[in-house]
Amino acid sequence: MKEPMRVTVLAGGVGGAKMAHGFQQILPAGELTVVVNVADDFELFGLHISPDLDTVMYTLAALASPVTGWGIQDDTHHALQMLQKLGGDTWFGIGDADLATHLRRTQLLADGCSLTDATRSLADSLGVPSHVLPATDQRVATMLQTDAGELDFQTYFVRRGQRDEVRAVRFDGLEAAGATPAALAAIREADLVIIAPSNPIVSVRPILELPGVSAAVASAKSVAVSPIVDGRALKGPADRMLTSLGYESSALGVARLYAGLIEWFVIDEADAGLAPRIEALGIRVAVLPTMMHSDDDRAALARAIGDLA
Numbered sequence: 364m365k366e367p368m369r370v371t372v373l374a375g376g377v378g379g380a381k382m383a384h385g386f387q388q389i390l391p392a393g394e395l396t397v398v399v400n401v402a403d404d405f406e407l408f409g410l411h412i413s414p415d416l417d418t419v420m421y422t423l424a425a426l427a428s429p430v431t432g433w434g435i436q437d438d439t440h441h442a443l444q445m446l447q448k449l450g451g452d453t454w455f456g457i458g459d460a461d462l463a464t465h466l467r468r469t470q471l472l473a474d475g476c477s478l479t480d481a482t483r484s485l486a487d488s489l490g491v492p493s494h495v496l497p498a499t500d501q502r503v504a505t506m507l508q509t510d511a512g513e514l515d516f517q518t519y520f521v522r523r524g525q526r527d528e529v530r531a532v533r534f535d536g537l538e539a540a541g542a543t544p545a546a547l548a549a550i551r552e553a554d555l556v557i558i559a560p561s562n563p564i565v566s567v568r569p570i571l572e573l574p575g576v577s578a579a580v581a582s583a584k585s586v587a588v589s590p591i592v593d594g595r596a597l598k599g600p601a602d603r604m605l606t607s608l609g610y611e612s613s614a615l616g617v618a619r620l621y622a623g624l625i626e627w628f629v630i631d632e633a634d635a636g637l638a639p640r641i642e643a644l645g646i647r648v649a650v651l652p653t654m655m656h657s658d659d660d661r662a663a664l665a666r667a668i669g670d671l672a
C-alpha cells in the first residue's frame with residue numbers, strides 16, 4: 364500500500380472498531396476517518412448515549428475493554444451499584460469512567476455543539492489520532508419489529524438480551540436526516556472506503572441509507588469485510604437477524620446486500636468456497652484471515668486490504 368493513503372471506514376459496534384483500529388495502526392496520524400453509526404444512540408437518565416461512537420473512540424484511544432469491546436477497560440460500577448440501591452434502572456451497564464463521557468457529551472450538546480463537534484472534542488481529549496465522525500448529526504433510531512412489539516435497539520440488544528426474533532427493521536428519522544458534510548466529504552475524498560465487518564442491517568444500513576452515502580461509496584474504491592464467517596456472526600445477532608429478515612446468513616448473503624456498492628469483498632478463509640458465487644455478483648473477492656484476536660491481527664488485515672487498492 365502506498366503511503367500515505369486516506370482511508371475512510373464505515374463502522375458500527377465492536378467489529379467496526381477493531382477494523383478501524385487496524386487501519387489506525389498502519390496509517391500516519393490523521394489519514395484515517397471513521398464514519399460511525401448513530402442509530403443505536405438513545406437517552407438514559409437524561410444523558411445522550413452514543414454506544415457505537417464510544418466503542419470506536421475508546422478502541423482507537425486504547426481504552427476499550429478487551430473483554431466486551433465496549434465500555435472502558437477495568438472500569439468500576441459504583442454509580443450503578445448506588446443506583447441499584449436507589450431503585451434506578453441498571454439494565455444498561457454504564458461504568459463510572461464511561462459515565463463521564465455521557466455526562467460531557469450531554470453537556471456539550473446542551474451548550475449547542477453538534478454531535479460532530481462534541482465527538483471531535485471528546486476524541487481529541489482522549490488523544491485519538493484519527494477522525495471519528497457520526498454519520499449524521501440528526502436523530503435516527505433503529506426500531507425492531509418483534510413478537511414482543513416494536514423495540515428500540517438497546518431494549519432489544521441489552522435489556523432483552525437479543526432474545527426476540529426480528530421480523531422487520533426501520534430507522535426512525537432517517538428520511539429527514541442527512542449525512543453530515545464531513546462524513547460525505549470523508550467518503551468522497553478517501554483513497555479507500557471500507558465497510559467494516561459490522562452488522563450489515565443495524566450498523567451499516569443506517570449509514571448507507573443516509574442521502575448521498577451509497578452513491579459516494581459506489582463511486583469510491585470500496586471494500587467490504589464480511590461480518591459473517593462460516594455462517595456465523597463473530598459477535599452479536601447479525602446471523603440470526605439476517606435469517607429472520609429473510610436473507611442468507613453467509614458471506615454470500617452479505618455480499619448480495621452490498622452488490623453494486625463495492626469493488627472488493629473480503630471473506631474469511633473458511634468461506635473460500637463461496638468466492639465464485641460472490642464473484643458472479645460482479646464483486647471481486649479477497650480471501651483473507653478476517654478473525655481479529657489481537658492488535659497485530661487487526662493491523663495485518665488492514666494491511667492486506669490496503670494492498671488490494
Ligand code: FO1
Binds near residue numbers: 403414455520
Ligand atoms: N452491551 C451489552 O450487551 N450490555 C451492556 O450492559 C452494555 C452497556 C454499554 C454501555 C456503554 C456502551 O457504549 C455500550 C454498551 N453496550 C452494552 C454495547 C451497546 O449495546 C452497543 O450498542 C452494542 O455494542 C452494539 O453496537
